[in-house]
Amino acid sequence: xxxxxxxxxxxxxxxxxxxxxxxxxxxxxxxxxxxxxxxxxxxxxxxxxxxxxxxxxxxxxxxxxxxxxxxxxxxxxxxxxxxxxxxxxxxxxxxxxxxxxxxxxxxxxxxxxxxxxxxxxxxxxxxxxxxxxxxxxxxxxxxxxxxxxxxxxxxxxxxxxxxxxxxxxxxxxxxxxxxxxxxxxxxxxxxxxxxxxxxxxxxxxxxxxxxxxxxxxxxxxxxxxxxxxxxxxxxxxxxxxxxxxxxxxxxxxxxxxxxxxxxxxxxxxxxxxxxxxxxxxxxxxxxxxxxxxxxxxxxxxxxxxxxxxxxxxxxxxxxxxxxxxxxx
Amino acid sequence: xxxxxxxxxxxxxxxxxxxxxxxxxxxxxxxxxxxxxxxxxxxxxxxxxxxxxxxxxxxxxxxxxxxxxxxxxxxxxxxxxxxxxxxxxxxxxxxxxxxxxxxxxxxxxxxxxxxxxxxxxxxxxxxxxxxxxxxxxxxxxxxxxxxxxxxxxxxxxxxxxxxxxxxxxxxxxxxxxxxxxxxxxxxxxxxxxxxxxxxxxxxxxxxxxxxxxxxxxxxxxxxxxxxxxxxxxxxxxxxxxxxxxxxxxxxxxxxxxxxxxxxxxxxxxxxxxxxxxxxxxxxxxxxxxxxxxxxxxxxxxxxxxxxxxxxxxxxxxxxxxxxxxxxxxxxxxxxxxxxxxxxxxxxxxxxxxxxxxxxxxxxxxxxxxxxxxxxxxxxxxxxxxxxxxxxxxxxxxxxxxxxxxxxxxxxxxxxxxxxxxxxxxxxxxxxxxxxxxxxxxxxxxxx
Ligand SMILES: Nc1nc2c(ncn2[C@@H]2O[C@H](COP(=O)(O)OP(=O)(O)OP(=O)(O)O)[C@@H](O)[C@H]2O)c(=O)[nH]1
Ligand SMILES: [Mg+2]
Numbered sequence: 001x002x003x004x005x006x007x008x009x010x011x012x013x014x015x016x017x018x019x020x021x022x023x024x025x026x027x028x029x030x031x032x033x034x035x036x037x038x039x040x041x042x043x044x045x046x047x048x049x050x051x052x053x054x055x056x057x058x059x060x061x062x063x064x065x066x067x068x069x070x071x072x073x074x075x076x077x078x079x080x081x082x083x084x085x086x087x088x089x090x091x092x093x094x095x096x097x098x099x100x101x102x103x104x105x106x107x108x109x110x111x112x113x114x115x116x117x118x119x120x121x122x123x124x125x126x127x128x129x130x131x132x133x134x135x136x137x138x139x140x141x142x143x144x145x146x147x148x149x150x151x152x153x154x155x156x157x158x159x160x161x162x163x164x165x166x167x168x169x170x171x172x173x174x175x176x177x178x179x180x181x182x183x184x185x186x187x188x189x190x191x192x193x194x195x196x197x198x199x200x201x202x203x204x205x206x207x208x209x210x211x212x213x214x215x216x217x218x219x220x221x222x223x224x225x226x227x228x229x230x231x232x233x234x235x236x237x238x239x240x241x242x243x244x245x246x247x248x249x250x251x252x253x254x255x256x257x258x259x260x261x262x263x264x265x266x267x268x269x270x271x272x273x274x275x276x277x278x279x280x281x282x283x284x285x286x287x288x289x290x291x292x293x294x295x296x297x298x299x300x301x302x303x304x305x306x307x308x309x310x311x312x313x314x315x316x317x318x319x320x321x322x323x324x325x326x327x328x
Numbered sequence: 329x330x331x332x333x334x335x336x337x338x339x340x341x342x343x344x345x346x347x348x349x350x351x352x353x354x355x356x357x358x359x360x361x362x363x364x365x366x367x368x369x370x371x372x373x374x375x376x377x378x379x380x381x382x383x384x385x386x387x388x389x390x391x392x393x394x395x396x397x398x399x400x401x402x403x404x405x406x407x408x409x410x411x412x413x414x415x416x417x418x419x420x421x422x423x424x425x426x427x428x429x430x431x432x433x434x435x436x437x438x439x440x441x442x443x444x445x446x447x448x449x450x451x452x453x454x455x456x457x458x459x460x461x462x463x464x465x466x467x468x469x470x471x472x473x474x475x476x477x478x479x480x481x482x483x484x485x486x487x488x489x490x491x492x493x494x495x496x497x498x499x500x501x502x503x504x505x506x507x508x509x510x511x512x513x514x515x516x517x518x519x520x521x522x523x524x525x526x527x528x529x530x531x532x533x534x535x536x537x538x539x540x541x542x543x544x545x546x547x548x549x550x551x552x553x554x555x556x557x558x559x560x561x562x563x564x565x566x567x568x569x570x571x572x573x574x575x576x577x578x579x580x581x582x583x584x585x586x587x588x589x590x591x592x593x594x595x596x597x598x599x600x601x602x603x604x605x606x607x608x609x610x611x612x613x614x615x616x617x618x619x620x621x622x623x624x625x626x627x628x629x630x631x632x633x634x635x636x637x638x639x640x641x642x643x644x645x646x647x648x649x650x651x652x653x654x655x656x657x658x659x660x661x662x663x664x665x666x667x668x669x670x671x672x673x674x675x676x677x678x679x680x681x682x683x684x685x686x687x688x689x690x691x692x693x694x695x696x697x698x699x700x701x702x703x704x705x706x707x708x709x710x711x712x713x714x715x716x717x718x719x720x721x722x723x724x725x726x727x728x729x730x731x732x733x734x735x736x737x738x739x740x741x742x743x744x745x746x747x748x749x750x751x752x753x754x755x756x757x758x759x760x761x762x763x764x765x766x767x768x769x770x771x772x773x774x775x
Contacts, residue, residue, distance in 0.1 A: 063555040129439025161476030168471030250371030250555025278557035
């Protein structure tokens with residue numbers, strides 16, 4: 001469903017309660033000072049513009065992206081007009097609801113597509129340094145705690161020390177790692193890993209890949225090849241292709257999501273480094289334009305610093321500055 | 329496409345102005361709205377954008393634009409120049425201590441590219457400046473960070489100093505300096521662990537390392553894809569450590585790189601190097617004028633020209649330039665060029681540098697896909713000599729023949745001819761710029 005539709009639905013559901021509130025407020029005005037209504041409207045308009053300008057800045061400074069922000073602001077202006085919202089506080093709750101709704105659809109679970117009675121293969125992709133390997137370590141730990149047996153595939157044969165790094169995470173999580181030499185063909189590593197995972201009968205195979213910038217055509221082809229190996233060896237796999245996005249990233253994350261999706265059909269995002277001051281607002285645009293949900297967030301470098309994505313909490317984070325500024 | 333360049337953005341506004349013949353203040357304002365959007369889309373911090381727009385508007389309204397005969401060109405030029413000035417002069421020099429070793433400390437967020445840049449810098453010092461660097465593995469936190477640096481050292485045949493991950497970075501730095509002094513190294517480059525600028529404990533650790541190492545350079549390594557938060561990161565690191573310069577990494581990607589401007593604006597630190605790839609020689613001086621073209625989405629014309637100049641044979645280049653100027657460029661030249669262009673490096677990267685290339689969808693596709701390039705080759709090779717020289721004679725029946733001969737479709741032949749014409753036009757513009765000086769000669773189809 002389109003963003004606009006979702007937004008509309010969300011609001012038509014709420015309209016009754018809200019108009020009820022406004023009726024009472026409005027009645028007073030109408031009854032006592034009919035002449036002041038005009039004044040009020042004037043004042044309201046001005047405050048409104050300023051408020052929207054401020055809102056625009058907050059969203060932009062959270063990396064939401066001009067395009068999405070402008071669309072959002074237009075919608076909210078419409079809502080404010082049609083529902084005659086004058087209290088910015090009132091609109092604020094509408095905003096967070098709107099944003100949260102944009103990030104998750106009602107019928108969506110947001111959890112990993114773990115297979116019942118069959119091996120689940122998860123491919124982890126992304127640009128350099130975003131946190132792929134760390135996320136795999138954390139995820140392995142989490143799955144293991146849920147009682148799943150897990151195997152890791154050291155598909156980054158390119159970056160110096162990448163295999164060692166994954167092995168350390170394997171030790172930490174208490175799971176095995178299938179690896180080749182540095183410089184080996186990643187598709188071959190993945191092939192062997194799938195074979196090993198099958199013969200061991202593990203529940204989940206997590207495949208690490210080398211970081212690559214999405215505009216490197218040959219590297220993206222290599223990734224497609226890796227995915228094809230998985231597809232061939234396990235029908236229906238990979239069950240998840242997780243694109244790891246660094247929350248510090250600006251608008252380029254959109255290009256990352258687009259091009260990685262074209263190559264590997266991304267099923268979900270992992271938004272890392274949210275423990276910093278960056279807000280990761282670009283995921284709004286990614287969800288809106290490409291319809292890719294966020295599944296996890298990374299909140300630190302420790303093994304249990306991975307959490308399921310919570311839209312409300314995320315939106316609250318976006319507005320943290322606003323609350324602070326208003327408190328000042 | 330979400331990321332239109334400023335040139336594309338301004339097009340409609342400028343066309344309207346050209347129709348009127350004169351630019352009003354309101355027109356400038358409208359153009360500045362587009363500039364603002366272009367900058368925000370390029371990830372320039374919104375506060376920095378505000379200041380910038382204010383400044384440029386003053387300049388633009390004040391004189392240049394209103395007096396100008398080609399207002400569009402002037403506005404873009406004013407914006408571009410102002411951006412270039414803001415980004416600072418070209419600086420790829422590293423500090424030199426009065427007495428060796430010169431100490432360089434690498435700092436930054438997680439995943440920014442510190443370790444890779446450490447290797448590249450060492451390689452630069454060794455290969456270009458003939459200096460002997462000692463690499464120091466002081467990232468004791470990230471798993472296998474030490475192995476990563478050691479592997480790079482091995483690849484470069486350069487020594488790496490490490491004490492494992494059970495010793496504090498302060499102690500590692502102390503011992504490394506002792507060794508460097510005793511063994512007369514010219515440079516010591518300390519690779520530190522990535523950390524958040526708000527992590528007080530780890531930031532203090534860096535301060536301690538700084539205290540004992542007395543670095544001549546503290547380089548902040550920043551991912552060029554960084555968004556609005558770049559200002560916070562740069563400000564914090566600078567406040568706490570007194571950074572001396574910035575290295576911008578992953579610029580071989582397709583990011584606009586507005587972070588460069590944000591960082592420069594809030595810290596005024598020089599941007600010393602640009603990381604352009606994963607290989608150890610992919611470290612380049614930072615070029616402010618190219619960066620502003622890139623931020624504005626004008627294509628990195630100068631880089632392209634420079635690349636072409638170093639790779640393409642001088643004699644041939646001259647001949648080509650002449651041909652480009654008089655539009656006598658033929659399919660034969662095109663074929664030959666393709667061979668040379670292949671030597672320039674990844675085609676997609678090259679194409680990203682061309683102004684307007686983003687708009688020419690067909691051209692982009694052909695050039696990015698190596699397989700299609702061989703199709704193009706096949707098509708041209710099926711043309712007669714005369715057809716190659718005068719593509720305008722290629723009639724429908726000739727097209728069918730060419731398609732048959734090359735095993736491609738008539739549509740493909742059509743597309744190629746169209747692209748060829750587009751390219752010819754573009755080359756004519758570029759040749760104008762090559763003839764002119766380095767600065768300012770930009771010209772866009774709509775001006
Ligand atoms: N603060 C913080 N740091 C993180 C988080 N996730 C990863 N990191 C750090 O980011 C850095 C890069 O993480 P990696 O897991 O090596 O990233 P990668 O994507 O595998 O990198 P390449 O394989 O080199 O492309 C490491 O220093 C991690 O500790 C997070 O959620 N928060
Ligand atoms: Mg990795």
